[in-house]
Amino acid sequence: MNRREFLASAAFGAVSATAVSKVALAALPEPMIVTSPETAPPRVPDTGRPYNPVVTLNGWTAPWRMNQGVKEFHLVAEPVEREIAPGMIARLWGYNGQSPGPTIEVVEGDRVRLFVTNRLPEPTTIHWHGQRLPNGMDGVAGLNQKHIPVGKTFVYEFVARRPGTFMYHPHFDEMVQMAMGMMGFWVTHPRNRHPAISEVDRDFCFLLNAYDIDPGSVTPKINEMLDFNLWTFNSRAFPGIDSMNVRLGDRVRIRMGNLTMTNHPIHIHGHEFEVTGTDGGPVPPGARWPEVTTDIAVGQMRQVEFIADSEGDWAFHCHKSHHAMNPMGHDVPTMIGVDHRGLVGRIQNLVPDYMLMGERGMGDMKDMPMMLPEETLPMMAGHGPHGPIGMGGMFTSFKVRRDQKPGDYSDPGWYEQPPGTQAYEWTGELPEPARFASERLNRGEVADLNRTALELQVRRPTGGGHNH
Numbered sequence: 001m002n003r004r005e006f007l008a009s010a011a012f013g014a015v016s017a018t019a020v021s022k023v024a025l026a027a028l029p030e031p032m033i034v035t036s037p038e039t040a041p042p043r044v045p046d047t048g049r050p051y052n053p054v055v056t057l058n059g060w061t062a063p064w065r066m067n068q069g070v071k072e073f074h075l076v077a078e079p080v081e082r083e084i085a086p087g088m089i090a091r092l093w094g095y096n097g098q099s100p101g102p103t104i105e106v107v108e109g110d111r112v113r114l115f116v117t118n119r120l121p122e123p124t125t126i127h128w129h130g131q132r133l134p135n136g137m138d139g140v141a142g143l144n145q146k147h148i149p150v151g152k153t154f155v156y157e158f159v160a161r162r163p164g165t166f167m168y169h170p171h172f173d174e175m176v177q178m179a180m181g182m183m184g185f186w187v188t189h190p191r192n193r194h195p196a197i198s199e200v201d202r203d204f205c206f207l208l209n210a211y212d213i214d215p216g217s218v219t220p221k222i223n224e225m226l227d228f229n230l231w232t233f234n235s236r237a238f239p240g241i242d243s244m245n246v247r248l249g250d251r252v253r254i255r256m257g258n259l260t261m262t263n264h265p266i267h268i269h270g271h272e273f274e275v276t277g278t279d280g281g282p283v284p285p286g287a288r289w290p291e292v293t294t295d296i297a298v299g300q301m302r303q304v305e306f307i308a309d310s311e312g313d314w315a316f317h318c319h320k321s322h323h324a325m326n327p328m329g330h331d332v333p334t335m336i337g338v339d340h341r342g343l344v345g346r347i348q349n350l351v352p353d354y355m356l357m358g359e360r361g362m363g364d365m366k367d368m369p370m371m372l373p374e375e376t377l378p379m380m381a382g383h384g385p386h387g388p389i390g391m392g393g394m395f396t397s398f399k400v401r402r403d404q405k406p407g408d409y410s411d412p413g414w415y416e417q418p419p420g421t422q423a424y425e426w427t428g429e430l431p432e433p434a435r436f437a438s439e440r441l442n443r444g445e446v447a448d449l450n451r452t453a454l455e456l457q458v459r460r461p462t463g464g465g466h467n468h
């Protein structure tokens, strides 16, 4: 029975059925609340046009209700508890139980209705970053709509007009609300085959975010503008970020959006990628070039693609070295080369907890048993098959395996390198380092370049004097 036949039959007496369905459809779709920070498997659509779903790193995709051809979602803005990494829970604001909120996945041309319930202690709105939509649906409080008061539900409705990679976040008191973790990902899949959008075997997405949470506390300092201490992928810091696990030969897409206050040069090891799309749309194939790092500016989105053709556990991280670290003091003086022998014991007589840092670099910090306040992550953490990894923050690994099954996103464990393919210690004779003769001259090791035994062509000045 199509809709017209249904309405016709309703007119002939099936009034009660119509009334019941109207009541059911008038009710809000039940919001799905998730409290786990685990990476959910891809959500294969059970209604609407089919598509190849994304996997949200340490996140999940929101279910929808199909209501007379409209996809209905229900987002609940609310305080949440987010495990940033094992050992640290933060009190953030987010959507439907987590920060970031669920990923919204729809298909180009879908009509989408989003119910947004405000359970925060202050008003909010949602801006649908990158979307083409009616002006009144763009979510900027005051400019496009009234703010959503505490306890109220607003409805946004528009057609997802262009395929691509988008995000959503508040546009009311956004300095506070984004510093508290309110954001989410949005993917609009193409309706048909698209000349600039490849079909991929694995499609990952996550947001780049940052928090300033004092050691021992659980709430971000919302007035911080630059000096953040937690650099996260989807509100998770290494070693809390799941690895991205793929099968050898897979075409992989990774979509990222930056909602921090600084840029992040995101870097992959062992492969080259191309930027195939931004929040402005797909990049035409002829305009792409190979990279191993792409800088993602504040408010930008980038999608990168490549063939995972090299087996192993490959690092994937922000190339700003301070962003691949967990909380540390940036005002600690540099101690490299300072001789502290005998000093620590004497200081510890006065200050029992005194700890020496950084005399030979800070690599030792990775296994230093420090007294950390509760809810604080060590600066560097994570253990690999070959020892401590010594990283934190925006760092994870990209695992390529020959025997990873299609559609299997589970962690295959550590890569076993073929014998003879790992860096190893040299135990043979070491030759004397050869130095340029001029360097030896400067060190006073030789008096005259012409008499050194080094094979070095020195052009003698033909004339007198050294005026050149």
Ligand SMILES: [Cu+2]
Binding pocket: 231, 263, 264, 265, 318, 319, 320, 323, 394
């Ligand atoms: Cu960074």
